[in-house]
Each structure stands twice: as structure tokens, then as C-alpha cells.
Amino acid sequence: MRKALIAVTLALGTQWASAQSSDASTVERGKYIATAADCAGCHGENLAGGAAIASPLGPIYASNITPDTRTGIGGWSEEQLRDALRKGRAPGKGWLYPAMPYTSYTGISDADVSALYAYLQSVPAVNHEVRATDLGFPFIRPAMIAWNALYLKEGHTAGEKPALGESAERGRYLVEALGHCSACHTPRGVLMAELPEQHLGGAFVGGWQAPNLTNDPSGLGSLSDQELKQFLQKGHNSGAVAGGDMGLAVSRSLSHLGDSEIADIIAYLRQVPPVMTQTLPAAPSRPARVDPDTVEGPITGWRNLAINATTDGAVLYQSACASCHGVDGTGTAGPDLGRLRDLRSAHPNNLVQVIAGGINLKIDGRHILMPGFRDQMNNEQIAALARYVRSTFGQVPGSGPDEQEVTSILSDKTPVSWLINYAPALAWGAIAVLVLLVGWVFARRKA
Template sequence: MRKALIAVTLALGTQWASAQSSDTSTIERGKYIATAADCAGCHGENLAGGAAIASPLGPIYASNITPDTRTGIGGWSEEQLRDALRKGRAPGKGWLYPAMPYTSYTGINDADVSALYAYLQSVPAVNHEVRATDLGFPFIRPAMIAWNVLYLKEGHAAGEKPAHGESAERGRYLVEALGHCSACHTPRGVLMAELPEQHLGGAFVGGWQAPNLTNDKSGLGSWSDQELTQFLLKGHNPVAVAGGDMGLAVSRSLSHLGDSDIADIIAYLRQVPPVITQALPAAPSRPARVDPDTVEGPISGWRNLANNATTDGAVLYQSACASCHGVDGTGTAGPDLGRLRDLRSAHPNNLVQVIAGGINLEMDGRHILMPGFSDQMNNEQIAALARYVRSTFGQVPGAGPDEQEVASILSDKTPVSWLINYAPALAWGAIVVLVLLVGWVFARRKA
């Protein structure tokens, strides 16, 4: 009898230990899924939300997704999380706006939804009431029902392309569903849905240019696998440096993925149908020839630029940039400017953003820092500096931008169609016309 009791006790103990190990494994898997999906990008490092996500329609406030039962998702079932990810519908809110990229997350498989749910329920609960999103009429949540009918293909990430081979299949899942890369890198149409024929072909988001990710030469076709691997894991390579939200995505998400997943991402991107966009000029074959004696002396340090009225791009460069990028732009502490794609792009958006805001990232145990100059230079000076480095080191003929273009870029506005711009006026106008029409009909009947 005693032996039997001992045997039962050992069996139960083994089952309990196995269950605990399984739960831990599931939570760890869920954490990896949350990292690959960059949940912290909108919801914050503690996932308590509250940040205003800029959209052309107005600010959209990220939800609290910690397990707090009053202000978070502590009362949600796994099925409710699945609905939020796949259908864009959440308890207490109803229909979500696609700033929450459910048109991509709808492709997340059942096992990963379960793991993500386990992880989100395991993080510390934070009691944080998030401000309600109010975009005004006609951008009300019930309007998303019609939008979803048109553009949500439940179970299939927006725009996903066929993939051939196990590695590319995994890469498609990481790029299209979890990574939701198309949310930034695909242009949008009249009603702000992604354009499938230009999938991953590059777009403009919040004053930045999200580049073409397809295998065309104007996209990633000229990058080696090694260059792409280095960029995804470290945020830089000899031809590009990740800035803005892309830099943060590398820092928070991509740099934490396994080497095999990075290889799978590259395998899929090589198979995405090329989207032809404006080609970049070739990188200069030799460094620019700059004679420092022909340039005015430095303005006693870049921090004094605010009190200097010069709009000479060469002077601004020698004072603010040459100490890291070299007099000839070939780089000392900073990268070789002539090789950077953003400097040679037809659109100066990313260059202007980096000059103004700088780069400040923790990556691979290193602090990548470039100071921004928006509080030392006005828009005219930023434009002059951008023109100088583009024409001198990128050797781009007739390179912009001008002061007005810099102001537009730094406004951080995402371009939208005329229909979205004038939607409130058109909607209210339609209501007025309808009321007048109904009144006219009743008047005719009485007559």
C-alpha cells in the first residue's frame, strides 16, 4: 500500500512539473511572439499603453494590454484576444482602427495566439486608464464594419505573396503577419487601405520614407544577404542606418530574433514580386574633393549654431558634421555619407529627419548616437545642409530640399487622399442635403 502511495505521489509530482515546464515554455514562446510583433512599439515597454499614435485622422491612443482587470485585458478570454488580432474587434471598444495592424495580425496562427495570450496574462498588471480615442465624425468605430468588409481578409495578412520553400514560408509569416511590415512599407489608397499591386514597394509615413523592400534594384535588389542581415540585426550596414521608427523596430524587435528567423525573412523578401520605383544614383566611386581652406572656419562648435545666421551648407557641415563624418564625408566616427542610400534618394525625407532629430538607439549592447540639430538650426539651415551633403557627397544633381519642403517633412504628416482630407465636410454636407431632400418630399406631399 505504501509503495502504491509513493508511486502515485511521484506520478502526480512528475505531471505537475511537466505542466509547469509546459506553461513556462508557452509563456516564453509568447514573449518571443510579442517581440516579433513589436507590441512594445505602440503599447510601451510595460505594455500599459497610453501613447498617442499619430495618424492622418488624429491621435489614436494605444490600449493597456497588461492583465489589469479594470484598465487592461485581465478580464479577456483567449478567444477575445483572437478576435482583436484577427477581426479588429475588442471588448469595451468594439471595432478597432487599423493603427492596430489587425489586417496583418489576422494571419497569426492559433498556437501563437495561445502563446501570446499566456504571455500577456503573465506580465505585471498595471492600473493605467488610457485616454479614449475620438477621431470625430465620420471616422467613428462602427464605420470600420464597412471598411473591414472591403479590406480585411480574415486569416490572411494583407498583401501576402506566395512563398516557395520552408524557409520563405516562415519568412512570409514573420514579415507579413507578425512583423506587419506592409503597414509602413506599402502605399495606401483612397480609403487608406494598402495597395496590393504595390505591396512592400515603399511609402511615406509621418514625414519619413519607408523604403521599397522588394527585390527591385530601387529596393533591396542591390543589397547582399550579408548587408540585409547586418541591417536587421544591428540597425546599420555600409549603405544604410536605421532611423526613426525603423531604428526602434530593429532595437526592440528585429535584433532580438534568432539568426534562422532573420535568414527566413531574407528568403521571403527575395521572392516578393519586385515593385519598380525611382532608381537611386550610383554611389560615388571616389570621395568628394573638399578643400577646407575654401570654406569658412568653424562656428566655434555646433551648439552655437542657433546664434549664427549662416545658410552656407558647407560652413554648417564643417561646423556640425565634419568631426564625425570627415571633411570629405568618408566618415571617422560616423558612416561614409556617399554610400548611404537615404542621402542619394530622390526624396530627402529621411536625411532631413535625421539632421533635425538625430539618432539615439541602444543596439547590440552599444549606444548609437547622432545629435539632432532642430534646436540649433532653422528650416532654412537644415535645407542648406541637406542640399550640401546630397550634392557634394552623394553627387546628386540639382538636389533639394528647400525650406518649405523641410517644413513639410518635419510636420510629420502622412499624405492621404483628398477624400480622407475632406471626409468630415463631405459627410456633414451629405447629411444636410439628405435633410433638405426629406423636407422637400414632405412639403410636396402636404401640397
């Protein structure tokens, strides 16, 4: 009897240890899913939300997804989380806006939803009331029912493409479902749905240009696998530095993936049907040399720019940029400007954004920092500096921007169709016409 009792006790102990190990592995898998899905990119490193996500319709506030029962998702069931991820519907909110990329997350597997739920319920709860999103009429949440009927295919990510081979298939899952890359890198149509025929072909988001991710020469076709790997893991290579939201995606998500996952992502991106966009001019063999003795101006340091009215791009460059990028742009502490893709792009958006806002990238204990000059330069000066570096070091002739374009870029607005732009006026106009029509019909019947 005693031996039997000991055997039962040992068996129960083994089962308990196995369950504990299984629970721990599920939570660890969920942490990986949350990292690959870049949840922290919008909801913050503590996942308590509150950040305003810029959208063409107005700010959308990222919700608290910690297990706080009052302000977070502590009262949610796993099924409710699954509905939020796959159907865009959440308790207390109703229909979500696709700033929460459920058109991509809808492809997340059942097992990974379960793991993500376990992880989100395990993180520290934060009592943080997030401001309610109000986009105004007609962009009310119930309107998403019609939008979802048109554009959401539950279980199938937006614009998904087939993949050949196990590595590319794993990469497809990381790119299309978890990474939701298409949310920024795919152009959108009249009603702001992604255009499948231009999948990952590049788009404009919040004043930035999200580049073409297809294997066309105008996209990733001109980059080697090693260059792409370095950018995804480190946030920079010889031709690019990640800024803005892409910098956050690298620092909080992509840099935490392993070599095998990065290889899978690259394998899939190489198979995405190419989309041709405007090809970058080749990097100059050597940037034009600049003699600092020929640059005249009263500015002696970048901190003095705010009190100086010069719009001479050369003077601005020597004062604000030369200490890191070199007098001739070949780089010292900073990169060689002639090799930067954003400097040679047909669109100056990213260059303007970096000049204004700088770079602040923390990866693997290393801090890549470039100061922004929005407080030291006005928009006319930023335009002059952008024109100077594009023409001098990128050797892109006649390349803007002017002051008006800089103002537009720094407004962080995403271009939208005329229908979306005038939707409130059109909606109220339609209601007025309907009221008049009903009144006319009623008057005729009464007569």
C-alpha cells in the same frame, strides 16, 4: 497499498512538473511572439501604452496591454484577444483602427495567439489609464465595419504572397503576419487600404520614406544577404542607419531574433514579386573632397547654430557634422555619407528627419547616437544642409529640399487621398443635402 500510494504520488508529481514546464514554455513562446510582432514598438517596453501613434486622421493612442484589470487587458479572455488580433474588435473599444495592424495579425496561428495570451497575462500589471482616441466625424469606430468588409480577410494577411520552400514560408509568417512590414512599406489607396499590386514597394509614413522591400534593383535587389542581415540585426550597414520607427523596430524586435529567423525573412523577401520604384544613383567612387580652409563663417560649434542666421550649407556642415563624418564626408566616428542610401534617394525625407531628430539606437549594449539639430537649426538651415550633403557627398545634382518641403516633412503628416482629406466636409455636406431633401419631400406631401 503503500507502494501504490507512492506510485500515484510520483505520477501526479510528474504530471504537475510536466504541466509547469508546458506553461513555462508557452509563456516563453508568447514572449517570442510579442517580440517578433514588435508589440513594444507601439505599446512601450512595459506594454502600458499611452504613446500617440501619428496617423493622417489624427493621433491614435496605443492601449495598455498589461494584465491590469481596470486599465489593461487583465479581464480579457483568450477569445477576446483573438478577436482583437484577427477581427480588429476589442472589449470596451468596439472596432479598432488599423493603426493596430490587425490586417496583418489576422494571420497569426491559433497556437501563437494562445501563447501570446499566456505571456501578456504573465507580465507585470501596470495601472495606466490611456487617453481615448477621438478622430472626429466621420472617422468613428463603427465606420470600420464597412472598411473591414471591404479590406479585411480574416486569416489572410494583407497582400500576402506565396512562398516556395520551408525557410521562405517561415519568413513569410514573420514578415507578413508577425512583423506586419506591409503596414509601413506598402502604399495605400483612396480609402487607406494597402495596394496589393504594390505590396512592400515602399511608402511614405509620418514624414519618413519606408523603402521598397522587394527584390527589384530599386529595392533590396542591390543589397547582399549579409548587408541586409546586418541592417536587420544591428540597425545599420555601410549604406543605411535605422532611424525613427524603424530604429525602434530593430532595437525592440528584429535585433532579438536569431540568425535562422533573419535568414528566413531574407529568403522570403527575395521571393516577393518585384515592384519597380525610382532607382538610386550609384554611390560615388569617392566623395568630393572639401578643403575646410575654403569654408568661411563665424560658427565655431554646433551648439551656436541657434543664434546664427547662416544658411550656407558648407558652413553648417563643417560646424555641425564634420567632427563625426569628416571634412570630406568619408566618416570618422560616423558613416561615410557618400554611401548612405537615404542621402542619394530621390526623396529627402529620411535625411531631413535624421538631421532634425538624430539617431538613438540601442542594440546589444551598444548605443548608436547622433544628435538632432531641430533646436539648433531652423527649417531653412536644415534645408540648406540637406542640399549641401546631397549634392556634395551624394553627388545628386539639383537635389532639394527647400524650406517649405522641410516644413512639410517635419510636420510628420502622411499623404492621403483627397477623399480622406475632405471627408469631414463631404460627410457633413451629404448630411445637409439629405436633411434638405427630406424637408423638401415632407413639404411637398403637406402641400
